[in-house]
Amino acid sequence: MEDGPVNLREFQELAKRNLPKMYYDYFSGGAEDQFTLRENVEAFQRIMLRPRILVDVSKIDMSTTLLGYNMSSPILVAPTGSQQLAHPQGELATARAAAACNAIMVLSFASNYSLEDVASTCNAVRFYQLYVCSGFLNKLFGPLFDTFCLRFHCFITCSFEQFLQVFKRRDVSATLLQRAERNGYKAIVVTVDTPRLGRREADEKNKMIIPRNSNLEGLISVDADLTGGSKLEAYASETLDPSLSWKDIEWLKSITKLPIILKGIITAEDARKAVDAGVSGIVVSNHGGRQLDYTPPTISVLEEVVKAVSGAVPVLLDGGVRRGTDVFKALALGAKAVMIGRPVVYGLAANGEHGVRSVIKMLQNELELTMALAGCPTLRDITRNHVMINHERPRSLL
Numbered sequence: 302m303e304d305g306p307v308n309l310r311e312f313q314e315l316a317k318r319n320l321p322k323m324y325y326d327y328f329s330g331g332a333e334d335q336f337t338l339r340e341n342v343e344a345f346q347r348i349m350l351r352p353r354i355l356v357d358v359s360k361i362d363m364s365t366t367l368l369g370y371n372m373s374s375p376i377l378v379a380p381t382g383s384q385q386l387a388h389p390q391g392e393l394a395t396a397r398a399a400a401a402c403n404a405i406m407v408l409s410f411a412s413n414y415s416l417e418d419v420a421s422t423c424n425a426v427r428f429y430q431l432y433v434c435s436g437f438l439n440k441l442f443g444p445l446f447d448t449f450c451l452r453f454h455c456f457i458t459c460s461f462e463q464f465l466q467v468f469k470r471r472d473v474s475a476t477l478l479q480r481a482e483r484n485g486y487k488a489i490v491v492t493v494d495t496p497r498l499g500r501r502e503a504d505e506k507n508k509m510i511i512p513r514n515s516n517l518e519g520l521i522s523v524d525a526d527l528t529g530g531s532k533l534e535a536y537a538s539e540t541l542d543p544s545l546s547w548k549d550i551e552w553l554k555s556i557t558k559l560p561i562i563l564k565g566i567i568t569a570e571d572a573r574k575a576v577d578a579g580v581s582g583i584v585v586s587n588h589g590g591r592q593l594d595y596t597p598p599t600i601s602v603l604e605e606v607v608k609a610v611s612g613a614v615p616v617l618l619d620g621g622v623r624r625g626t627d628v629f630k631a632l633a634l635g636a637k638a639v640m641i642g643r644p645v646v647y648g649l650a651a652n653g654e655h656g657v658r659s660v661i662k663m664l665q666n667e668l669e670l671t672m673a674l675a676g677c678p679t680l681r682d683i684t685r686n687h688v689m690i691n692h693e694r695p696r697s698l699l
């Protein structure tokens with residue numbers, strides 16, 4: 302029998318072997334030159350550790366809390382869409398695996414299983430990721446509404462048209478929020494780096510097709526049958542609302558009791574605006590290098606964001622986390638926790654629920670060992686002094 306993977310990178314190799322090229326390219330790929338995709342990983346490799354010795358590390362405690370919820374480690378599952386392309390059990394398998402590891406899963410807006418199905422598959426703390434949508438609320442108005450809009454399109458004044466846009470979009474998002482609340486999701490993660498889809502050239506070449514998004518059934522009519530190019534692009538341009546702005550965050554806050562976390566902030570300026578807008582958390586993320594290429598690797602801007610926020614809300618990071626040492630580095634630079642995207646999908650493609658569980662456990666075990674070797678028995682013991690970033694490295698290495 303073949304030996305199993307010994308690190309997260311080997312899960313990627315297994316996933317590549319198991320998946321059709323189109324799906325593997327979708328999961329692994331980034332935008333345009335894929336500079337940010339590569340840098341997310343490589344930037345971690347430019348940070349060195351400064352371990353402290355002769356600390357009693359006979360017991361290591363990785364447990365922590367986020368928004369008052371307990372987690373066995375500071376590792377969450379990032380929202381990734383279309384998980385059924387990796388495994389037939391898709392998000393159900395991921396949810397069960399995350400629950401078994403006491404890790405919070407953020408369910409993607411673009412999930413294949415509905416948020417109700419995922420909620421009922423196991424009992425665990427779970428967040429829901431929202432893209433604020435544009436599109437028709439077919440369930441309430443049906444084809445009549447579509448026809449009305451089309452027929453009178455030429456006669457409608459600009460401001461009325463704008464009113465309709467806001468009305469349509471808000472109802473779909475509000476419906477999704479209510480469903481998330483009813484089904485016990487504990488926070489809403491609003492992704493703010495995707496007013497439009499980044500250009501993923503492999504998806505274009507492959508004419509990427511996507512499976513159905515159960516959450517939107519009856520809510521948005523998505524015509525993903527457009528010929529040529531990536532169907533994902535067609536799907537995204539019919540669902541994502543490019544007019545989303547800070548005032549919509551106020552509106553979202555007014556229609557849900559759940560805490561709102563903004564995902565996709567990479568500057569101090571926006572971090573301060575997010576705190577002023579009253580959000581409950583921030584995820585430093587560049588969408589795993591899939592949106593705007595040539596944005597900096599997330600680990601390189603984490604400190605800037607953490608300083609700007611100055612403890613007002615928890616700051617999370619995702620992008621390129623592949624080792625326990627990466628988690629440690631992010632925590633040393635001020636993150637409350639990290640999220641992992643692709644490694645979870647690779648685990649799913651390699652071996653379903655069991656594969657995802659192995660990925661999360663492997664990263665947790667690596668973090669535990671790192672803490673022991675660095676002289677940090679608890680997460681509170683990890684400080685800025687435990688890492689050295691590029692310009693702080695010893696002269697001998699320059």
Ligand SMILES: Cc1cc2nc3c(=O)[nH]c(=O)nc-3n(C[C@H](O)[C@H](O)[C@H](O)COP(=O)(O)O)c2cc1C
Binds near residue numbers: 379380590640642646
């Ligand atoms: C295949 C794939 C699908 C994704 N789908 C979503 C999504 O639906 N919503 C979202 O907010 N982010 C999505 N992301 C971005 C992730 O949440 C996360 O930011 C990113 O994967 C982190 O980088 P990593 O893959 O290097 O861990 C997706 C990422 C991948 C790789």
Ligand SMILES: CC(C)CC(=O)C(=O)O
Binds near residue numbers: 382411495588
């Ligand atoms: C439906 C998409 C916008 C999913 C996504 O966020 C991604 O593929 O990166």
